[in-house]
Amino acid sequence: MNEVPDLRRGPHPDTAVILKEASRLLDPPTRRLFLRNAVGLGTLTMLSGCTVVDDISAQRVLNQMSNFNDRVQAWLFNPQRLAKQYPASAITRPFPFNAFYGREKAPEVDAEAYRLEIAGMAEKTDQWTLPDLHALPRTSQITRHICIEGWSAVGHWEGVRLSDFLARIGADITAKFVTFRCEDNYSTSIDMASALHPQTQLTFWFDGEVLPRIYGFPVRLRIPTKLGFKSAKHIFEIEIGNEYTGGYWETYGYNWFSGL
Amino acid sequence: MTSSSVDSSPEPPARTTIHPVVVRLTHWINAFAMVLMILSGWEIYNAYPILPFKFPASITLGDGLASGILWHFAAMWLLVVNGLLYVGYGFISGRFRRKLLPLHPGAVIADAKAALSGKLDHDNLSQYNAVQRLLYVSVLLAGLLVTLSGLAMWKPVQLQELTALMGGFDNARIVHFAAMAFIVLFTLVHVAMAFLVPRSLLAMLRGR
Numbered sequence: 001m002n003e004v005p006d007l008r009r010g011p012h013p014d015t016a017v018i019l020k021e022a023s024r025l026l027d028p029p030t031r032r033l034f035l036r037n038a039v040g041l042g043t044l045t046m047l048s049g050c051t052v053v054d055d056i057s058a059q060r061v062l063n064q065m066s067n068f069n070d071r072v073q074a075w076l077f078n079p080q081r082l083a084k085q086y087p088a089s090a091i092t093r094p095f096p097f098n099a100f101y102g103r104e105k106a107p108e109v110d111a112e113a114y115r116l117e118i119a120g121m122a123e124k125t126d127q128w129t130l131p132d133l134h135a136l137p138r139t140s141q142i143t144r145h146i147c148i149e150g151w152s153a154v155g156h157w158e159g160v161r162l163s164d165f166l167a168r169i170g171a172d173i174t175a176k177f178v179t180f181r182c183e184d185n186y187s188t189s190i191d192m193a194s195a196l197h198p199q200t201q202l203t204f205w206f207d208g209e210v211l212p213r214i215y216g217f218p219v220r221l222r223i224p225t226k227l228g229f230k231s232a233k234h235i236f237e238i239e240i241g242n243e244y245t246g247g248y249w250e251t252y253g254y255n256w257f258s259g260l
Numbered sequence: 261m262t263s264s265s266v267d268s269s270p271e272p273p274a275r276t277t278i279h280p281v282v283v284r285l286t287h288w289i290n291a292f293a294m295v296l297m298i299l300s301g302w303e304i305y306n307a308y309p310i311l312p313f314k315f316p317a318s319i320t321l322g323d324g325l326a327s328g329i330l331w332h333f334a335a336m337w338l339l340v341v342n343g344l345l346y347v348g349y350g351f352i353s354g355r356f357r358r359k360l361l362p363l364h365p366g367a368v369i370a371d372a373k374a375a376l377s378g379k380l381d382h383d384n385l386s387q388y389n390a391v392q393r394l395l396y397v398s399v400l401l402a403g404l405l406v407t408l409s410g411l412a413m414w415k416p417v418q419l420q421e422l423t424a425l426m427g428g429f430d431n432a433r434i435v436h437f438a439a440m441a442f443i444v445l446f447t448l449v450h451v452a453m454a455f456l457v458p459r460s461l462l463a464m465l466r467g468r
Contacts, residue, residue, distance in 0.1 A: 062334050144429065149308040
């Protein structure tokens with residue numbers, strides 16, 4: 001970029017993420033325009049005092065392709081298609097622990113003090129205690145958890161169908177996103193179609209016992225139609241909304257939809 | 261353009277063209293897309309190796325799993341669109357049938373022996389010998405297998421019959437890896453042969 005005379009500073013290391021995050025807030029036509037012109041405009045360069053030109057092109061194309069892949073996957077998603085169920089003999093024991101920290105760092109949540117919070121587009125935003133949640137209609141599944149890293153394991157999860165729960169709280173199911181915020185500062189979000197899938201579960205039990213700490217006590221998501229990292233653990237807040245909220249791994253460039 | 265410039269043109273008549281422009285274009289785009297797919301695939305493999313080794317980070321594409329996946333699933337579209345064009349042309353034009361068939365085991369063995377003893381001639385580049393036919397058919401099948409096993413891993417719920425056909429999710433990884441390994445070996449031989457018979461490389465560049 002020879003015509004830019006004075007480039008004393010390198011690009012901000014998070015430029016790509018910032019641009020992608022910013023673009024997510026826009027409606028699709030504006031987003032395309034924004035991403036197409038982000039480099040040419042130089043607006044960000046002026047505002048932030050650092051250039052977005054150097055590092056951005058390849059990353060920008062890759063991010064756009066990832067957004068395109070989100071749309072392809074949403075189109076491929078069949079809301080009636082069930083993930084395969086396995087017999088109890090197929091359950092993987094011990095089930096692998098996986099998080100962005102070691103198992104000793106898994107959050108300790110006080111069962112008595114715990115409250116599940118509801119935010120956004122729902123009629124009933126009362127908090128839920130653990131006994132209230134445990135009293136909800138119980139469903140069970142033995143399905144394969146597939147990690148984006150490439151390993152997989154079969155587990156047994158029990159809890160309430162997320163679609164039942166969303167109905168109970170009067171959630172607006174025309175909203176686009178359901179976001180899960182967690183005690184370990186993790187978060188992720190899913191599309192409403194996947195949230196309403198019959199196997200998408202708000203989970204309280206694992207392998208016949210109360211959800212152990214390392215597997216997401218007291219409440220986790222179990223969504224066998226998506227990669228493992230979408231099954232958020234230690235959930236304390238569920239938000240229903242139309243604004244894209246991304247998630248922990250998503251900000252590192254992992255594909256948002258991540259459907260199976 | 262004047263008629264004299266046409267007359268003096270060094271271009272040969274169309275019938276001497278060995279590789280039509282569609283084939284040459286899709287060949288090189290495929291080569292590029294394949295390199296992107298394989299190198300980013302190695303980066304993804306490294307996140308959870310199924311064999312007791314990792315690929316050196318210096319030769320993989322992508323800095324970590326997230327970017328390896330971004331590359332893989334972007335290059336995928338280039339490979340798919342280009343591949344459909346190539347395969348579609350191969351079938352519709354009859355090129356596959358003309359160039360790759362018939363394929364007899366006896367001819368393969370005879371040509372392999374001739375090749376190893378240095379007696380296989382390459383005078384007519386427009387006609388593939390039996391060993392070439394076998395290798396080209398094999399790599400097309402490996403391409404099909406790597407695509408199907410890739411789809412089986414990408415969509416093990418939506419395409420669960422395909423995943424079952426691959427022996428389940430974990431096994432699909434092994435199939436995907438094996439098909440990749442075959443394609444890499446083919447490519448090594450293919451590139452070596454192209455340099456041993458430079459006219460064949462020229463033909464893929466300028467068509468004759």
